[in-house]
Amino acid sequence: MTKKIFQFLVGFIVLFHINSWSNPTTSLSKNQWVDSVYQSLTLEEKIGQLFMVAAYSGGKNLNYSTIKPLVEQGKIGGVIYMQGNAEAQIIQTNELQSISKVPILIGMDAEWGLGMRLTGVRDYPKQTSLGATRNMEFVEEMGASVGNQLKRIGVHINFAPVVDVNNNPLNPIINFRSFGENKNLVTALGQAYMKGLEKEGITAVAKHFPGHGDVSVDSHYDLPVINKTIKELEDLELYPFKQLINKGLQAVMIAHLNVPAMDNRTKVPSTLSYPIVTEWLKEKLKFNGLIFTDALNMKGVTKYYSAGEVDLKAFLAGNDILLFSQNVNKGISMIQEAYEKGEISEQRLKSSVLKILALKYDKGLHQFQTIDNSQATVKANEQIDWFLARSSQLGTTLLTGNTISLNESNNKVLLISVNERSGSARGIKEGLNDLNINTTYLSLSNAADIQRLKNIKQSEFDHVIISIHASQNYPGRSKMYGIPASQLNAIKFMMSWDNAYLGVLANPYILQSICGFKNVIIGYENNLFAEKAFINVLFEQMEAKGTIPVSVCGY
Numbered sequence: 001m002t003k004k005i006f007q008f009l010v011g012f013i014v015l016f017h018i019n020s021w022s023n024p025t026t027s028l029s030k031n032q033w034v035d036s037v038y039q040s041l042t043l044e045e046k047i048g049q050l051f052m053v054a055a056y057s058g059g060k061n062l063n064y065s066t067i068k069p070l071v072e073q074g075k076i077g078g079v080i081y082m083q084g085n086a087e088a089q090i091i092q093t094n095e096l097q098s099i100s101k102v103p104i105l106i107g108m109d110a111e112w113g114l115g116m117r118l119t120g121v122r123d124y125p126k127q128t129s130l131g132a133t134r135n136m137e138f139v140e141e142m143g144a145s146v147g148n149q150l151k152r153i154g155v156h157i158n159f160a161p162v163v164d165v166n167n168n169p170l171n172p173i174i175n176f177r178s179f180g181e182n183k184n185l186v187t188a189l190g191q192a193y194m195k196g197l198e199k200e201g202i203t204a205v206a207k208h209f210p211g212h213g214d215v216s217v218d219s220h221y222d223l224p225v226i227n228k229t230i231k232e233l234e235d236l237e238l239y240p241f242k243q244l245i246n247k248g249l250q251a252v253m254i255a256h257l258n259v260p261a262m263d264n265r266t267k268v269p270s271t272l273s274y275p276i277v278t279e280w281l282k283e284k285l286k287f288n289g290l291i292f293t294d295a296l297n298m299k300g301v302t303k304y305y306s307a308g309e310v311d312l313k314a315f316l317a318g319n320d321i322l323l324f325s326q327n328v329n330k331g332i333s334m335i336q337e338a339y340e341k342g343e344i345s346e347q348r349l350k351s352s353v354l355k356i357l358a359l360k361y362d363k364g365l366h367q368f369q370t371i372d373n374s375q376a377t378v379k380a381n382e383q384i385d386w387f388l389a390r391s392s393q394l395g396t397t398l399l400t401g402n403t404i405s406l407n408e409s410n411n412k413v414l415l416i417s418v419n420e421r422s423g424s425a426r427g428i429k430e431g432l433n434d435l436n437i438n439t440t441y442l443s444l445s446n447a448a449d450i451q452r453l454k455n456i457k458q459s460e461f462d463h464v465i466i467s468i469h470a471s472q473n474y475p476g477r478s479k480m481y482g483i484p485a486s487q488l489n490a491i492k493f494m495m496s497w498d499n500a501y502l503g504v505l506a507n508p509y510i511l512q513s514i515c516g517f518k519n520v521i522i523g524y525e526n527n528l529f530a531e532k533a534f535i536n537v538l539f540e541q542m543e544a545k546g547t548i549p550v551s552v553c554g555y
Contacts, residue, residue, distance in 0.1 A: 049077035057084025078105030086376035103365035107157035125391035131180035131549030132395035136192040143196020163190040163240035164213035180549025208255030211237025219256040219300035256300025278318035295324035320352040392533035397546035401519030427531025470506035515553035
C-alpha cells in the first residue's frame with residue numbers, strides 16, 4: 001500500500017467518524033430522536049423552538065444577517081419565507097440548516113403556489129376560481145402540484161387552505177382567497193386541497209380559526225369583531241374546521257378576531273384567547289395537532305398589546321408556534337420568566353416543543369440533505385399553465401343570458417375592454433381571430449375611446465362584447481377592485497342591450513357595481529387561458545361548466 005493511499009483511507013475513516021459523531025441521532029426512532037433532542041436543549045433553546053420568523057431571500061426586506069444569528073443561537077425553530085426567488089431561497093435554506101443545532105421548519109403562505117411570494121413564478125388559479133369548478137378531484141390534483149412545487153425548494157408547511165366561508169362581499173382580506181360562501185363547498189374543496197398537499201408530504205394549515213369570512217375590517221390594520229351567537233358560529237364559521245379535523249387535519253392557524261360569544265373580554269383577539277384556542281379548539285373540537293398564530297406583527301394584536309407580551313399571551317392561550325414575532329429576544333425572555341415563576345408548567349412547554357420536533361422528524365429533518373437549486377424557478381413553473389387552462393375549462397360560468405352561434409351574422413362585432421393593462425385582452429383578441437370574427441376594438445383605458453363610446457348606438461353592431469379585466473383582487477376603498485369608475489360608468493348605458501355580452505375577467509364581486517347586464521360570462525381571472533375560455537364559451541365552442549361560488553346581483 002502506498003503512502004498516499006494509506007493517508008487517503010485514514011482521512012476517509014476520520015471523516016466518516018466525524019460525520020457520525022456530528023449527528024448521532026439519525027438512526028434513532030422518532031420517539032427516541034424527539035426525546036433526545038428535547039433533553040439536549042437549554043430552556044432558552046426549548047422556548048426558541050416555538051418561534052417562526054419572517055425570512056426574505058430577496059427584495060427590499062432581505063434579512064439574512066438578522067435571521068442567521070437567531071438560528072445559530074437556537075432562538076427560533078423555523079422561518080416563514082415571504083419574498084425572494086426560488087434559487088436564492090434554496091441557497092439560504094441550505095445555509096440555515098447547516099448552521100442550526102436543531103434543523104428548522106420552513107413554511108410559506110402559498111395559497112396559489114410559490115407565485116404568491118416569489119418573483120419569476122406564475123400563479124396557480126385562485127381559490128374563488130377553484131370554487132367555481134366545484135371539482136374536488138381537480139382541486140386535490142392542484143394541491144398535490146403546489147405541494148410538489150414547495151417540496152422541491154425545501155418547504156415543509158403551507159399556510160393553506162383558507163377555509164373561511166366568505167359570506168361578506170366587502171371582506172377586505174379574505175374575499176377571493178375563499179372557495180366561496182357555501183360552507184359545504186368550502187369544506188369539500190378545503191379537504192381536497194389538504195389531501196393534495198399531504199400527498200406530497202406538505203403539512204396543510206387550515207385558516208383562519210374560528211372563521212374570518214364575515215368581516216369588513218382587515219386584521220392587518222385593526223381588530224375585527226364577529227358579533228354572532230354560538231349557534232350561528234357553529235352552523236357556519238366553525239363548520240369547515242370541524243369537518244377537516246375529523247378528516248385528520250394536522251395544523252390550524254388562529255385568526256386575529258374578537259368573538260364575544262366565545263370570549264366576552266373586550267379587545268382580546270382570538271389569537272390570545274385561552275377560551276378560543278384551548279377550550280374551543282383543543283377541548284371542544286378535540287384538535288390535537290399543531291396550532292399556529294397568525295402573524296404577530298399585525299395590528300389586530302399589536303394595537304392593543306406590546307412586543308413580547310403578545311408572544312407570551314399567545315403561548316398561554318394554547319398556541320404552539322408563534323409566527324412573525326416583533327421581538328424574538330423579548331418574547332423568549334418573557335416566556336422564560338413566566339416558566340420560572342411557575343405560570344407555565346414544564347408539561348405545557350414540553351407538549352408544544354415535542355409536537356414541533358415530531359414534525360421535524362416527519363419531514364426528514366433528522367437526516368437533512370442539501371437541496372438542489374439548479375433551474376428552481378423553471379421547475380416551479382412547469383405545471384402551472386395546465387392548471388390555469390383546466391381551471392378555465394371547468395370554471396368559466398355562464399351567469400345569465402345567451403351565447404352567440406357562429407352561424408349567425410358576425411359581420412359587425414365591437415370589442416370594448418375595460419381596465420385594459422399591458423397584455424390584457426390579448427387572449428380575447430386571439431380567440432376572436434381564431435374564429436375569423438372581424439372586430440372593431442375600443443379600449444376604455446383610452447380617454448378618446450370613452451368619448452367615442454358615448455356616440456355608439458345598439459343598431460350599429462351585430463354584437464357588442466365587453467371584457468372587464470382585473471386590476472386588484474380586493475375591493476379597495478372604492479369597492480371597485482381597482483377598476484376606474486369612469487370606465488364602468490361608460491358601459492352602463494348598454495345594460496339593457498340584448499346584443500351586449502359582458503365577460504368578467506376579474507373578481508365576480510365587481511358585478512355588484514354594474515348589475516343589470518342581460519348576458520354575463522365570468523372567467524374569474526385575468527390571464528390568457530381565462531380570456532380564451534370566455535370567447536369559446538361565448539361563441540359556443542366550449543361548454544360553460546362553472547357555477548358562481550358567491551352571490552352577486554341576485555344570482
